[in-house]
Amino acid sequence: MSGPAQSRLPPPPAAAGLRERAPAKVNLTLRVVGRRADGYHELASVVGFAGTGDRLELEPGPELALVLRGPGGAALAGEGDNLVLRAARELAARVPGLTAGRFVLDKRLPVAAGIGGGSADAAAALRLLARANVLAPDDPRLAAAALATGSDVPVCLAGVGALMAGRGERVTPLALPRFGMVLVNPRVPVATGAVFAALGLAPGAHRPAPAVPAAFAGRDEALAFLRGEPNDLEEPARRLAPVLAEVEAALQASEEVRLVRMSGSGATMFALYDDCRAAARAARRVAAGRPGWWVKSTVLG
Ligand SMILES: C[C@@](CO)(OP(=O)(O)O)[C@H](O)COP(=O)(O)OP(=O)(O)OC[C@H]1O[C@@H](n2ccc(N)nc2=O)[C@H](O)[C@@H]1O
Numbered sequence: 001m002s003g004p005a006q007s008r009l010p011p012p013p014a015a016a017g018l019r020e021r022a023p024a025k026v027n028l029t030l031r032v033v034g035r036r037a038d039g040y041h042e043l044a045s046v047v048g049f050a051g052t053g054d055r056l057e058l059e060p061g062p063e064l065a066l067v068l069r070g071p072g073g074a075a076l077a078g079e080g081d082n083l084v085l086r087a088a089r090e091l092a093a094r095v096p097g098l099t100a101g102r103f104v105l106d107k108r109l110p111v112a113a114g115i116g117g118g119s120a121d122a123a124a125a126l127r128l129l130a131r132a133n134v135l136a137p138d139d140p141r142l143a144a145a146a147l148a149t150g151s152d153v154p155v156c157l158a159g160v161g162a163l164m165a166g167r168g169e170r171v172t173p174l175a176l177p178r179f180g181m182v183l184v185n186p187r188v189p190v191a192t193g194a195v196f197a198a199l200g201l202a203p204g205a206h207r208p209a210p211a212v213p214a215a216f217a218g219r220d221e222a223l224a225f226l227r228g229e230p231n232d233l234e235e236p237a238r239r240l241a242p243v244l245a246e247v248e249a250a251l252q253a254s255e256e257v258r259l260v261r262m263s264g265s266g267a268t269m270f271a272l273y274d275d276c277r278a279a280a281r282a283a284r285r286v287a288a289g290r291p292g293w294w295v296k297s298t299v300l301g
């Protein structure tokens with residue numbers, strides 16, 4: 001594999017390559033249960049995946065390259081290293097002779113939004129490289145490359161509902177009921193590190209980890225659990241992004257909504273509904289008169 005190149009134009013011809021979806025990650029709960037000596041925080045988070053996300057293609061070949069497309073492609077083009085390239089390099093460092101190739105990222109998710117868009121892209125890159133190089137999905141080098149790329153990449157690599165623990169390296173699958181869901185991002189980017197810093201937890205601190213059921217009997221049982229387990233990053237994120245109060249109010253205005261909460265370090269908020277039609281109705285109402293916000297009606301699970 002030779003050095004990476006990153007470009008936006010010209011658009012490539014239709015790739016005859018491999019394709020993967022990179023779904024948005026949603027932290028349904030997020031408890032910060034400690035802070036390690038290295039500064040990272042220990043988490044306990046129930047994570048689900050949306051029916052919406054980015055899309056990534058790979059044309060296998062000797063060169064590592066990335067082409068950015070889609071509504072969010074331009075914004076990322078000016079940035080330094082993309083997480084797709086970082087993940088590929090982390091895997092190449094662990095798999096001698098890895099065949100890489102040209103990635104084409106269709107960037108649809110808002111960036112720095114608490115829904116792990118970059119982590120989902122990195123995980124999709126690892127899945128594509130695994131397919132191109134005939135690596136087993138449980139090859140430990142994939143897990144190691146995922147964690148070296150970012151704390152959220154292991155759960156995105158699993159790509160199923162899960163309890164995420166530690167810095168993000170412990171992922172235990174957890175079947176979640178299906179919900180209609182609306183994601184709203186007010187287009188205010190929030191840096192993950194800044195939100196953890198604003199939490200102000202002392203190094204070495206410990207809090208009790210929540211007891212998480214092994215399974216949920218249905219939506220009502222899941223909601224009863226979720227309502228009792230908040231997102232500990234929501235309060236510091238609200239201080240950094242006061243617009244979150246407006247987002248919450250807009251989502252709470254629907255009579256059909258079952259739960260409204262922030263995902264990850266924000267500023268995307270999610271709302272859950274019993275079905276897709278209720279979610280679509282709510283999304284239309286929230287989007288009306290707010291052209292600057294990203295509002296997406298989708299599903300959880
Ligand atoms: C908060 C979460 C919840 O799922 O999601 P996002 O809001 O980013 O989507 C994740 O833990 C984010 O994971 P990720 O975005 O991969 O974070 P990383 O790149 O590893 O770390 C970014 C920075 O966040 C802080 N960080 C991250 C994870 C963690 N468990 N403890 C931390 O303290 C550190 O300051 C680190 O330098």
Ligand SMILES: Nc1ncnc2c1ncn2[C@@H]1O[C@H](COP(=O)(O)OP(=O)(O)O)[C@@H](O)[C@H]1O
Pocket residue numbers: 076079081082083084110111112113114115116117118119121122190192264265266
């Ligand atoms: N493919 C990518 N998609 C999104 N962000 C990326 C990507 N590659 C690198 N980044 C960088 O990673 C940071 C975190 O992005 P993202 O994963 O969208 O946010 P979050 O961790 O809050 O969910 C961004 O600020 C951006 O600079």
